[in-house]
Structure formats: C-alpha cells, structure tokens
Amino acid sequence: MTARMLDGRALAGRLERSLQQEVETFAAMFGRRPRLVVVLVGDMAASASYVKSKSLAAARVGIDSDVVPVAATASTADLVALVKALASEKHGPADGILVQLPLPPHVDTVAVLDAVPPDRDVDGFHPENAGLLSQGRPRFIPCTAAGVQRMLIDAEIPTAGKHVVIVGRSDIVGKPLALLLASRPPVGCPPDGTGGCDASVTICHSRSGDLGHLTRQADILVAAVGRPGLITADMVRKGAAVIDVGINRVEGKLVGDVDYGPVSEVAGWISPVPGGVGPMTVAMLMSNTLLAAEIRRRP
Ligand code: GUN
Secondary structure, three states: OOOEEOOHHHHHHHHHHHHHHHHHHHHHHHOOOOEEEEEEEOOOHHHHHHHHHHHHHHHHHOOEEEEEEEOOOOOHHHHHHHHHHHHOHHHOOOOEEEEOOOOOOOOOHHHHHHOOOHHHOOOOOOHHHHHHHHOOOOOOOOHHHHHHHHHHHHOOOOOOOOEEEEEOOOOOOHHHHHHHHHOOOOOOOOOOOOOOOOOEEEEEOOOOOOHHHHHOOOOEEEEOOOOOOOEOHHHOOOOOEEEEOOOEEEOOEEEOOEOHHHHHOOOOEEOOOOOOHHHHHHHHHHHHHHHHHHHHOOO
C-alpha cells in the first residue's frame, strides 16, 4: 500500500483564500482590520522562523500583525507586564496576543500565558479557553489541534466510532486534540462519521510501556512528541491514517516524528513534514485572530 498524502499546505492555502474574503468583509463593516501581536522572546532560530511564517500568513489574508521582540534576559514580571500593556487600550486594538513558545528556562511560562486576556488568547492556552473546550463549548481551539481535525474532515477520513491513538500529552496538541476528536457532534456535523468527532481516543506518553502495542490499534495515529523516527512502520496498522505533528531539525533538514518512507508503504493516509500540519497550524491561527476581532467588534 502506498499512502495518500494529506497535503496541509494546499488545504491551508484554500482556507487562507476564504479567510481573506471574511477579513475584507470585517474590514468593510468595522473600518479596521483584525490585528495580531506576537511576542518573540530571545533569538532562537526556530521560533523566529515560525513567527515569520505567522506574519507572512497574516499579510496574505489581510490581517495586521506586529512582532514585539524581547531580550532573552527578560524576567517573568517583565513579560507579564508587557502582555498586560499590549492588552490595554492605549496600545491600540490587539485582537489576538500570542507569546511564542518556548520561553527561556528562567521564565514562568504559565504565569506569562495566564496574563493573556482569555478573549484575545488566539493560541487557546488560557485555562478559561481550555476549560470551555473540555466542556464541549469551545471558543479559541489550540491551532495545531484544530488544524489536525480540519485535515481529517477535509480528507473525509471517518472519526466516528474509530480509535484515535495520540502519542504526546501536551497542553498544546495532545490534550486538546483528544478532547476535540472525542467530542459530541456539533450542529451541522455530517451524519456519515466524517465530522472530526465521536472518536474513541487513547493518549500515550513516555510511561506508556509497549507503545507499538497501542499504536497498532489506531485507525488514526497522531504523533506529537518531537522525536525524529519515533513511529516506525511496524507500529502502524495497515491502512491507518498517520498524522505527523513533530517538527524536528536533523542535519539542517526538517523531519517529523514518523519514519515517512517505510510508514507510507503501510498507512492509508500520511501527512508530510514539512507541508503537513505546520501550514494548517498557521491557517488556524489566522482563523482564531479573525474570531477574536469578531468577538471584540470594535470600530
Ligand atoms: N511554539 C510551538 N508551537 C506553538 C504554538 O502553537 N503557539 C505558541 N505560542 N508557541 C508555539
């Protein structure tokens, strides 16, 4: 079997084109554009590159965006004060505020993320947004999790009654994705099971023991750990959909968590790295920023 590719780049392009029209409608109605402010702490090359992708996407869809660079030596108190200042009126309407992660080790990341007002938390990391998602009434859904669900929906890969195995229990990807895919169908969900919900979900992590035993049971396998080559062909059930969320730099090249070549001989579907989940994460951030602007609806 040679897997069909889940082309996240192409889908993100289609989503961006439709978002661009919605942004124009917003701008015509309210006389301003949605605005995203990204806080970039330190000089990690990977973070700078992700932030650049976000700024470029914002420009493509017509969202105003600013990057606020901060020295790696900034303290937790400095960053909390900055986030609060960005959220105050005198700095202009920042509909969405995003603090690029990871922060330097001396910084209390939770304290900084909790300072982002929940109605501008386009990452969906604030406990209020995480709580809303867990109760089945999401507001801002974390972008990578939303992007993976959208890829499954777009490819019409059934989730209802299927077994999803997620490797990785992070607050950014694993946990919100498990909640999303296991959720009850929202109004308008297609009746044929391709709505990205109603799945049975297993979350695996570093203490899961025989990982292969669990991953081989997956109809849909999601790898979100950040370890190159973690998922090998013998860990995948024939015909399964394999979604690779990992982004690792190996000898200057970007690779995922999945051993792509051999796994694509076994899987029914596979997402590449780069060009899979990454562009979808960025597209969903643009969607969350427009949603934040619509929630605020300020002239
Ligand atoms: N670093 C890696 N992924 C993310 C993300 O989704 N949001 C933020 N803020 N930082 C990240």
